[in-house]
Amino acid sequence: MSIRKPILAALALSVVAGHVQAADDIVVYSSRIDELIKPVFDKYTAKTGVNIKFITDKEAPLMARLKAEGANTPADILITVDAGNLWQAEQMGILQPLNSEKIKANIPAQYRSSTDGWTGLSLRARTIVYSTDRVEPKELSTYEALADENWDGRLCLRTSKKVYNQSLTATLIETHGAEKTEKLVKGWINNLATDVFSDDTALLEAINAGQCDVGIVNTYYFGRLHKQNPDLKVKLFWPNQDDRGVHVNLSGAGITKYAPHADEARKLLEWMTTDEAQSIFAGVNQEFPANPGVAPSEEVAAWGEFKADTIPVEVAGKRQAEAIRLMDRAGWR
Numbered sequence: 656m657s658i659r660k661p662i663l664a665a666l667a668l669s670v671v672a673g674h675v676q677a678a679d680d681i682v683v684y685s686s687r688i689d690e691l692i693k694p695v696f697d698k699y700t701a702k703t704g705v706n707i708k709f710i711t712d713k714e715a716p717l718m719a720r721l722k723a724e725g726a727n728t729p730a731d732i733l734i735t736v737d738a739g740n741l742w743q744a745e746q747m748g749i750l751q752p753l754n755s756e757k758i759k760a761n762i763p764a765q766y767r768s769s770t771d772g773w774t775g776l777s778l779r780a781r782t783i784v785y786s787t788d789r790v791e792p793k794e795l796s797t798y799e800a801l802a803d804e805n806w807d808g809r810l811c812l813r814t815s816k817k818v819y820n821q822s823l824t825a826t827l828i829e830t831h832g833a834e835k836t837e838k839l840v841k842g843w844i845n846n847l848a849t850d851v852f853s854d855d856t857a858l859l860e861a862i863n864a865g866q867c868d869v870g871i872v873n874t875y876y877f878g879r880l881h882k883q884n885p886d887l888k889v890k891l892f893w894p895n896q897d898d899r900g901v902h903v904n905l906s907g908a909g910i911t912k913y914a915p916h917a918d919e920a921r922k923l924l925e926w927m928t929t930d931e932a933q934s935i936f937a938g939v940n941q942e943f944p945a946n947p948g949v950a951p952s953e954e955v956a957a958w959g960e961f962k963a964d965t966i967p968v969e970v971a972g973k974r975q976a977e978a979i980r981l982m983d984r985a986g987w988r
Contacts, residue, residue, distance in 0.1 A: 681919050683709040684717045685734040687906060691940045692734065695932055699923060707923070714740045721749040726913045731920035734908040737818045738775070739825070741907050742972020745772035750909035755921055761928035761946045765967045766905055773909035775968065776927055777942040779873045780961070781823050781902045783892040784859060786868045797895045798827070798902070801869060802842025810846040811858045811867035815979070815987040819855075819873055822971035823902050824978040829970045830899060833981060840985040851988055856880055862889050873904075878941030878954060893961035900962035904971065905945060 685692055689711055696707040710717075714735040721728055721744075733744060744750055745768060752771040759767070766775035783795060794805075801810055813820055827836045848867035852858040855876035861867055863884075874891060881887050893901050908927070910920045926932050933944040938952040950956065 679916070679919070680706045680708050681731050681916055681923055682729045683707060683732045683734055684721065684730045684911075685709050685711050686714040686717055686736060686740075687711070687734055692936075694939055695927065695936050698932070698935060699926060702926075703922075705919060705923070718744050718747060718749060721911055722747055724913075728911055728913050729915065730911045731914040731916045732908055732924065733911055734776075734906070736906045737822055737904055737971065738907070738968035739818050739822045739971040739975045741768070741773040741909065742969050743975070744909060745770070746972075749912050751912045751914065751917065753910060753921065753924065755925055757925040758928050761925075761948075763945075763947060765965060766907075766945050768909075768969055769967065773907050774924065774928065775905035775907040775945040777906050777933075777937040777940065778903050778945050778963075779875050779905065779942050780893075780963070781819055781871060781873050781904060782961075783894050784862060784870050784872050784877060784889050785892055786862050786865070787888045787890050789865075789868045792890075792892060795869070795892045795894065797898070798823075798871070799839055800894075801871075802839050802846065804846075806846045806869060808846065808848050809868040810843060811848055811861050811870035812843060812851050812987070813855055813858055813870075813872070814851045814853060815982040817854075818975075819904065820871075820987075821975055821978045821982070822904050822968075823871070824982055825971045825974035826902055826964065826966050828974050828978060828981065829966055833977065837981050837985055840982060840987055844986045859887070859889055863887055874943075874955075874958065875941045878958075882941075882954070891958050893959070895964070896962050899966070900964040903943075903963045903968070905968055906942070907945075 700706055721730060735741060750772045753774060758774050762774050785795060855872040858870045858872055859877060859880050862870055877891055895901060908924055910917055914920050927936060928946055930949050933946045933949040937944040941955055943951050943955060
């Protein structure tokens with residue numbers, strides 16, 4: 656009995672999320688869809704022999720779950736999209752410092768937490784898209800110019816409920832201040848051709864169908880749709896190239912505060928910032944590598960080079976609540 660009890664206790668502790676977990680498994684909570692991260696994890700397992708189990712859900716439920724589980728969590732890593740979400744996770748106290756010189760060497764400071772709580776893994780630009788039938792590129796210039804009268808009844812936007820637009824607005828507040836940004840956002844709303852869309856794909860399809868002429872989307876949505884429909888009559892435009900540059904956000908990750916395998920989790924994240932992993936992680940979703948030494952995929956590179964905004968992306972989180980209130984006042988639903 657004295658031998659059996661410890662064995663039974665160990666078996667009980669190894670049961671995680673309805674399955675038996677090996678003692679050396681890394682557990683990841685991820686808001687990214689399975690097919691975007693599985694190729695990366697499979698490669699790491701093949702290289703190291705370390706198994707990775709991942710649970711996929713929306714970011715809010717995953718963060719709430721980590722908070723509720725506390726020291727009993729099986730999760731070692733949280734992967735999610737948008738710096739606003741990563742900043743929120745850090746504020747909730749569910750992440751620990753990365754403590755990795757390798758990550759600092761591979762990922763620029765603007766794409767990492769200033770307090771070392773998380774790192775970016777891939778980048779996406781939230782940029783302007785336009786109809787190739789009804790808009791000349793020379794008509795376009797900046798995000799701000801989309802509030803001008805010549806775009807009256809021609810603009811499409813995604814809902815303000817999505818964090819991507821909240822982060823864009825947050826960085827505009829950081830650049831222009833709240834008063835000017837609210838005036839700008841009201842100009843966008845006044846120029847809408849139709850109600851806001853639930854997702855970027857629907858917005859792109861609306862431009863292609865002639866429902867509106869211009870919009871703002873994340874680049875990878877364009878990449879996905881263009882791959883399905885090479886004859887898509889929509890193109891990307893890089894705004895603000897004569898001043899601050901294009902708004903860039905990211906997907907990223909942090910080590911959970913009570914990670915059972917923190918050292919192994921750190922090794923995985925370090926590898927995910929290397930050339931080999933960055934090419935897979937960014938390429939599979941048509942994103943840009945967060946490591947500047949890694950070239951984007953041929954398809955992404957074909958979109959052309961651009962100057963990116965140098966504002967640290969964690970501003971998206973710091974000003975998120977302010978941005979949401981401003982968007983609500985401006986009538987962005």
